[in-house]
Amino acid sequence: MTRQEVFNEVQNIFRDIFDQNDMVIENSTNSDAIDDWDSLNHINLVSAIEKEFAIRFALGEIMELNDVGSMIDLMLKKLNNL
């Protein structure tokens, strides 16, 4: 998968979780930018990403996912290792 493909799917997940069909995210988007992005929704995002891409984040990794860009970097690493 290319970075763009992963990015698009992650955007879809954001749209579902926050129920905003026209939400546009960027690499720099973080929890400050989205009101509902609290710790509980963070868990929901991570769970949905794990399911959709069939990957697992380690406990330590999740703590470091501060913005969309770092999330996708880590995902690409995992996806390419498969």
Place this chain on the structure above:
Amino acid sequence: MRQLEYPLDINYILRKKKSIKNNLLLNSSLIEKNIAILGGSTTAEIKNILELFLLKRGIKPKFYESEYNKYYEDALFEGDELDKFNPDIIYIHITNKNIIKYPDLKDSEEKIDTLLFNELERYKSIWSALSKFDCAIIQNNFDYTNSRSLGNLDCYDIHGRTYFIKKLNDHFSVNARKIKNLYINDINYLSAYIGLTRWFDQKLWHQAKYAVSMESIPELTFNISKIVTSIFGSSKKCLVLDLDNTCWGGVIGDDGLDGIQIGTETAITESYTTFQKYVKELKNRGITLAVCSKNDFKNAQEGFSHPESILKLDDFTSFKANWSPKSQNILDISQSLNIDVDSFVFIDDNPAERDLVLSQLSSVSVPDVGSDIVEFISHIDRSGFFEPISLDIDDTHRNQYYKDNQKRSSDIAKFQSYDEFLISLDMTAEIKSFSTVYLDRITQLTNKTNQFNLTTKRYTTGEINAINLSEKYIKIYGKLIDKYGTNGLIAVSIGRVENKSCHLDLFLISCRVLKREMEFAMLDILVRKCKEKNVTNIIGYYYKSAKNKMVSDLYEKLGFTLLVQNTEDSIWKLDITNYENKNKFIGVMND
């Protein structure tokens, strides 16, 4: 919304919960209920997903959620906020993570008994503190732990955690049998069904203190919603079955009695036998069975004379085999049994027939069972259509009622007039003030009676208890017996006395006994009791609902005069100073 039915589309539910919720909120006939969640771990997502399943079942929940792991404090000490919330249902979400002290390897048997006792005492004090709400308490039992350092010994050595949990669960069951309004949400079974490795997510526990995995939450909340539905008396009542390739393999019209597949000789015959056995179990605990098949009537009936058939003709309360559309037959069955179609579950191996029925009768439950008989039981069982909260006598005898009822209907034809028929029924009624043994049944009736129900006011157990104790209310129930047997408790009226008036907050009669003039007998007794309290007039209210059109002119028939007409709702008044008894056909016992 098939995603919320068995088999659940878990990923879809978790991802789309917000849009699902908005969709479900479009339903205009939702009943509001207050649900308190007292959690021993994080419950945020449990609340969100439970909301979807309740909305799907027509309940719009308002939630109270305890602070993280404050279930004990909330139940025992918090009071104020929960008091104000006035819950209809309290759900206590605990898991093995909430067990405070497991046995140590060096503990004696007595010591372990003490631990068990202490653990149990905590819950007993919760249940007893919450009993003031007089509402249903749905209580998780305990799941097993994912790891067990004692290995298999863990389940039989007295120091084992598995053993300890099993004991605790046994005690929970004993208490649930004894304590009114306490219902077990059996997560011990559910986690086994899902599989412990899927049920619990160690990472999610450390990260967010969820004691169950994300993917288990839909199953968990689906299960809770089945109990809630049952508590409110809305479980299904009637299972309607197709015949060919549903009750047996093959087509009886083509293959003949000897050719259909039922029995134990082959894998195929055995699978139909297994299905029939399951259906028979449902029937034995009070579910009404009916046949709806496109078949020649004689051929169809012959199928159940097969020596290997578990189900016999006699097991079915209604039997429709003809070439009319199935939706029409289901309506006929509904009419002859006097059970609303929204209490029906229809099982057919043919997807075209299923779709047709669903398109004509959207309130019938038509699970997408596929065409493989092996899958049918799971669809019925996991959907929880027939979830009971208790095995009460009324339910197990229900089939007899309906059978009697059909005999009653067939007798009508033999009489010259309807009056003559009513006389022949030899009816006696017991119409008395509420008594505690009937309060559950009364609550149940207020929540599930739709047709002969003037106000469609729904009551909680707590409210009915309060009314029972209050002098302000004239509250009476009616039981009806006729020559065919007893119909059970089938009528309720609740009148609120203010000054010289009695305001009828509730007046309902179960559809089992419509057109029996029970309403006259009820009014006679109501008037008598009003006079005892020096009431001079009765005020009746009619609030139109989707289903109670049949009683829109009831007050007029009972001699009330119209006070206020407000579009489709109306208020009526009856001066009782010169009231003459109206009931002619029912002998009444009263108090």
